[in-house]
Amino acid sequence: MVQKIMVLLTTGIAMFIPAVHAQSVSGLVTDQQQQPALAATIALLRNSDSSLIKTTLPDDNGRFSFPHLPPASYHIRISMMGYKTYNSPDFILDKNQEYKLPAVSLLQQDAQLKAVAVTAQRPFIEKKIDRTVVNVDALISNAGSSALEVLEKSPGVSIDQEGSISLKGKSNVMIYVNDKPTYLSGADLESYLRSLPASSIDAIELMPNPPASYDAAGTGGIINIRLKRNKNKGFNGNLNAAFTQGRYANSSNSFNFTYRNQQLNVTGNFGYTFNNGYSALDINRRFHDSVGETTHYFLQHNFIARHAQSFNEKIGVDFYASAKSTLGLVLTGTQNPSNSNNDNTSRLQDASQTPDSSIHALNNIHHRFNNVGINLNYRHQYDKNGRELTVDVDYLRYNTGSNEVYDNYSFLPEQALPYANDQLTGQVPAHLDIFAGKIAYTHPFKSGYKLAGGLKSSYTSTDNLAKYYNRVDGEYLPDYDKSNHFLYHENINAGYLNVNKDYKKWSVQAGLRLENTVSIGHQLGNAEKNDSSFNRNYTGIFPTFYVSYKLDTASNNVLALNYGRRIDRPYYEQLNPFISPLDKFTYYVGNPYLRPSYMQSIALSHTYKSKLTTTLSYTHVKDDMNETIAIVNGIYYSRPGNIGSQTMMEINVDAQQGLGKVVNLHLYAQLTYLHSRSIFYTGILDNQSTFTMIMPTVTVTLPKDWALQADGRYQSTVTSAQFILGRRGAVNLGVSKKLSPNATIKCSAQDIFKTQINTGIINNLALTDAQWRNVSDTRRITLSFTYRFGKAISDQRKHEDNSAESEMNRVR
CATH class of the missing domain: 2.60.40.1120 (Carboxypeptidase-like, regulatory domain)
Structure with a gap:
């Protein structure tokens, strides 16, 4: 059936697009x-x-x-x-x-790299038919930062105070590295992105509507992080070291190398960072009766100090078995221990704001995150025209967990000593195993069509254990309300077909993806809680279509249209029904009834001289998954929930313009209308808002290899589902100097006006008004140094390889 649909689609394209001859x-x-x-x-x-x-x-x-x-x-x-x-x-x-x-x-220089070949400077932004490419090194302020910070400086990307990533206003974005999904979410994903040095990243690919060769998961689209890889023959590499000083000191360092000869290619990437930071979080709640009269206040101030180290390793080996066949092995690893200390003061006041009591909490969480992975791959090129077969087999293992201590001291007004002290401790280990395989085939035809297809399968198994204990009279007794053991298994099988062709004025790409998901969750229960389980089996079809048309022979004006349908599945921890504490008054609760959400989007764009792109888009999401907050007896419970429908309409402009050979300007701006509607805890949720985002960059190239750069971002107030997110922004400055063909030094200042502050309001709470303000260590100065080394060889091999990174993402 799928093959018949693709044949009809291909025939239809051929009928309305004329065959033309082009210049070359x-x-x-x-x-x-x-x-x-x-x-x-x-x-x-x-x-x-x-x-x-x-x-x-x-x-x-x-x-x-x-x-x-x-x-x-x-x-x-x-x-x-x-x-x-x-x-x-x-x-x-x-x-x-x-x-x-x-x-x-070509004329040979000295074999040692006394000079580095000069190529055309890569622009900050590159537009393609199905994605936007952000070249990381083009932004000086990216030096010494992390992958998470690089993402936030990318056009249309926003990151909230919890580390959640959205793309052009749409949440539930899937993060990939080298076309492979990270399989991470929440705090684990945030920790991983903070541990990945920006110096190891070559480019960021933004795909609001990815092609069919990618997994259909992620209603917000896909962000693919491409790591650097040296393609020169011989032994080559680079070393990067950076030191950052804000309130706390940080450092980000990386080293990568490549050795290539006739039959062997060995690559290595190593990174080490230490990250120190803080969050000063204030949460204020006003409780009132049914007519709006205040009954009491609850005010919280949290100072959270975080200290983390991270080690990232990647070793890849490609063996050229013949001129057409390549075998590859890739080993990866990440170790990321961290410690978080939360000094929390909670004050309870009556309606006249007279102090009633207070609680001083000292919470400590020691978190560990370890990952190992192995990839075996095979690539065979049948001919020089691009006909090829690739096979990949992957295994990933994540070991995460935390040791937690929550100490709470209760005070009455004007008393120096606490009248009560309680302590909660927890051990929360988790294990995640992923097995995945893919086979893909690409076949170009003489007519200019290129047909690609593949099959993918993945199996995920998670084991999550939580043991919590309350200290009572010096003894530690099990807290069965919070302790749990949750097992989750998921199997996804997928197949896809993709066809594309370029003409003189037309470019067309169409794809169809079929995915079947089978998942089983089992909550084992304990002495007080009964066990429970759920299972689901569902299949979806996900089409994609892209077409562009050049309005003139010089390609000064290009129109493009794309359409896609996508799915977002719940993360395994979101389905875990038990309670996890954030502090004594705030808990996270899973939702085993969470449904997958489905998104459809269509976008029309116009590009002028490859410098100015204007895009109109419409997106509709059914059962959008979002954080929801409920208050029960004064306690906050955060749980994932389905928002019935969400509609988004947007216009955005992406412009680049050079002013002579010295100044280059880039501007990204978007205007978005967002409408959320759902049945909620307190009745009907029906929120609408219009917000703007502006991201300008100015680069000045000076004599003697100096460069200056200023960039910034501003986002106005956004109402999304239950939350109103306050406006915020930042201005960054940077300067770089090429000391030699091999060495570059950069200095940058981030958030110089200290305006990157998260504020917000929580709506639709039962008889409660709530707002927050979160200040973190965003104003910093970074000094970085990059040195490239290598030796070229003239005896070149007869086969060009990219198999270690040629596979597409794994099905989740």
């Missing part, structure tokens, strides 16, 4: 020994504004081509490690012309 540029590049320069990078640049149009790599014979180009004036730039950069004369590409560049022979 081709050539041949060799090294000084007249061997194919397989490690060369060929860049096509437009002469009118020196902008980078496309890059490519040569084939096994050193030949390269740029097909389907609009008529214009261009030049070619070719670079390769250890060789002098070649710049071609300018040439004009006329209509229906196939321009052949004269053969290029």
Whole structure:
């Protein structure tokens, strides 16, 4: 059935898109020994504004081509490690012309990297038909930061005080690393992203509507983090060290290397960070009766100091069994111990704000996060036209957990000594095992169509144990209301087909994905709680479609349309029905009745000269999963819940403009209308809001390899479901200096005006008004140093590899 649908879809596309001839540029590049320069990078640049149009790599014979180009004036730039950069004369590409560049022979420099090839500068933002690419190193203020901070500086991305990530106003975003899902959520995902140094990241791919080759999970879309990988032959690498000083000191350091010869490619990435930070969180609650008269106040002040270390390791080996076949092995690991100390003061006041009593809490949580992973992969290229088969098998193991101590001291007004003291302790280990496999096949046709398809299967097993004890008269007695043992198993099987073709003016991509999910949850119970279980089995079809059309031959005006349907499944911990304390007055509760949510979106965009993109989009989510807050007897319970429907309409603008050769401007701005409606704890929830986000960046290139940069972000007040999130923003400044072809130093100041403060209001509470304010260690200065090293070799191998990162994401 799926094959029939794809055949009909392909036939339909062929009927309404005419076959046309396009302009092209081709050539041949060799090294000084007249061997194919397989490690060369060929860049096509437009002469009118020196902008980078496309890059490519040569084939096994050193030949390269740029097909389907609009008529214009261009030049070619070719670079390769250890060789002098070649710049071609300018040439004009006329209509229906196939321009052949004269053969290029690169001249070799000293084998040691006394100079690094200069290529066209990568822009901060690159637009593609199905994603937006953010080049991390283009933003100076990213130096010395973490992956979490890099994400927040990316266009359209927001991160709340809990570390939850949204993309263009939509939550439930899936985070991938090198096209693989992290399988993490909540505090574990936040900890992992904080432990990943920005210096190890090459690019961020933002996909509000990912293609069918990606998992359909994530109604907010997918953010894919691509790590750096050196493709030069020989032994190459770079070292990055950064020190940050705010209220506390932090450091982020990374080292990566690549060794490549004829039959072997070995890569390594290592990172070490220590992160120290704080949160000063105030939560104020006013309790009232049914007519609105105040009955009492409850005021909380929390000072949370966090200290963490992290180690990240990745080793990859590719073996070229033949000119067409590659075997790969990738080993990964993460260790992230952390400690959190919470000094909490809670004050209870009567209606006239006269003190009634107070509680001083000293809470300590020691958290551990350990992960190991292994990937085996195989890639076979049948021919030089791109027909290939890839196979991947993965195993991931996460060991997480925490040791928790909650000490509470109760005081009466004007008393120095507590009249009561209670203590709760907990041990909360968790284990997660993931087995996954994928096979994918790509087949280009002579007609220009490219058909891709694949099958994926994954099995996830989690084991979560929580043991809590109350101290009573010096003895520790089990707290059965909070203690639990939860087991969860999930199996997802998926298949997809994707077809695409580029014409002179048209580009089309369409896909269809089928996913079946089987999940079983079992709460084992205890001496006071009965055991319970649930199981689900559901299947979904998820189409995607992209089309772009060039309104003129110079591609100055391009229209694009995309549509997609996606799903968001509950995380396993969200389904755990037992209670987990955050403090004595705030608890997290799972929801075994949580349903998956489904999203449909459509977007229309116009791009002018690859510099200005305007997008209109509409999104509708059914059963959107969101945090909900309920108050029972004065205690806050946070649990995930389904919001009946959420509708979003948005217009956004993404603009880049160079002012001569010195100044470059980038601006991202969006205006969003959000409407949430659902049956809620206190009746009908029906909230609407319109909010804006603005993210400007100014870069100034100065003589003698100096650069200055200023960037910022501002988001107005947002009403989303139960919450009103206050406006906030930040301004960052940075300066960089290239000390040599190999060494660069950067200095940046983040949030210089200390305006990145989270504030908000919680609506729809029973007889309660609540608001919060959270200040953290956001104003900081960072100094970073990067050094690149390596030795190029002239004896190039005959096979170009990318198999270690070629597989797409694993099905969750």
